[in-house]
Amino acid sequence: MKKLGIIFDTTANKSKIEKIFKDASNVSLFFIQDIMFDQAFQTPAQDGSLNGSTKAYIEAVSQLKKCGSEQILILTSHQKLTKNYEHATIAKDILKDQVIDILDTKSFGPALEYLASCIQKWLDNNFGYLKIFTLLNLQIDLTSTWMMTKDKKFGITKNPFKKMIRQFVNSYVIQMQTSIAVKHTIYHANKLTKTLYKHIKMYQKFSESVNVYIFSGDEPSGAKALQHELYTIDNTLNIHFYGTMPEVISNIFGHDSFGIFISNYEETII
DSSP states (O other): OOOEEEEEOTTSOHHHHHHHTTTOTTEEEEEOOOOOBOGGGTOOOSSOOHHHHHHHHHHHHHHHHHTTOSEEEEEEOOTTTBSHHHHHHHHHHHHTOTTEEEEEOSSOHHHHHHHHHHHHHHHHTTOOHHHHHHHHHHHHHHOEEEEEEOOGGGGOOSOHHHHHHGGGOOEEEEEESSSEEEEEEESSHHHHHHHHHHHHHHHHTTOSOEEEEEEESSOOHHHHHHHHHHHHHOTTSEEEEEEEOOHHHHHHHOTTOEEEEEEEOOOOOO
């Protein structure tokens, strides 16, 4: 297979991903240090400039090509969270380079690490790039990220009754797929674990290769409690504690927020 260059953004855990590819002689990595957030979350950009972010991707492609990469794969965090997908697309248009592929992972950090491990597994199996790219698209569709937050900005409503009881909300459960939306409003803490468990079991109907990665903001107690409660309900679950989510994400959802990433491994191409 042609030498592959992979570009990750700042929600990726650099040390963990470098460890995944430490023995991959045909893979070069680049980590974007510049990030741009969606205005919907009212989070300011670090560089304040569309042009600066686009240049970062152009520079990344240039560096990887100097390392001998013949195919460039860009994996971005959810385009509703960051502008990186947009900037990468503009960079590709400017470069007019057909060897660049861009994928919105529809998630962030833990998903990027999971997809990196999938790529390495497929490389070990001697899969060609086209098959790897097809499988990546499939994996992205088969995964789901759920965020739990107490931040009231996610409960903004015009409904008078919901406004009145908003003070009693325990957490908002937000799903990341094509969009990012509040799927459940939880008023009792014990209902949260049961709600998430139902979603995990839905994935297990289609595959036994389901893994759950739990991550936290600066305060890990909620995430660790969830891990314990899920395991208490079903000790057959493959649950992993990922650790702390990227600061740029906890700034959006709250430093006491936490979440789960559900992966459903599949190699079948229809």
